[in-house]
Amino acid sequence: MNIKQVIEKYADNPSKLTARTFTESGEIKETFVLFEGGADALRFLGEAILAFADSDSGCNWDIHPQGAGNIYFDNDSTVGIYLHKLPCDLHADHKIR
Numbered sequence: 076m077n078i079k080q081v082i083e084k085y086a087d088n089p090s091k092l093t094a095r096t097f098t099e100s101g102e103i104k105e106t107f108v109l110f111e112g113g114a115d116a117l118r119f120l121g122e123a124i125l126a127f128a129d130s131d132s133g134c135n136w137d138i139h140p141q142g143a144g145n146i147y148f149d150n151d152s153t154v155g156i157y158l159h160k161l162p163c164d165l166h167a168d169h170k171i172r
């Protein structure tokens with residue numbers, strides 16, 4: 076399944092993904108990226124990553140709760156998802172930022 080097919084497969088699915096960060100403060104401060112949701116929300120993320128990894132249509136793919144792809148996110152989401160596949164000839168030093 077390519078990424079377009081994954082997008083279409085889950086477009087109307089009521090299971091939404093929450094994407095946000097949180098920090099556990101202890102002796103060592105640990106920051107996490109949380110991807111939370113029902114089974115289908117997590118399947119969407121997993122299948123999107125797999126489809127992107129196997130595609131040859133560019134080095135990057137992203138969705139954001141306030142931008143393109145917002146229909147896949149729950150309202151509690153505060154961060155988007157940005158995938159970048161290496162090696163890449165488009166971005167200097169192979170870095171997005």
Ligand SMILES: [Zn+2]
Nearest residue numbers: 134163165166
């Ligand atoms: Zn790139």
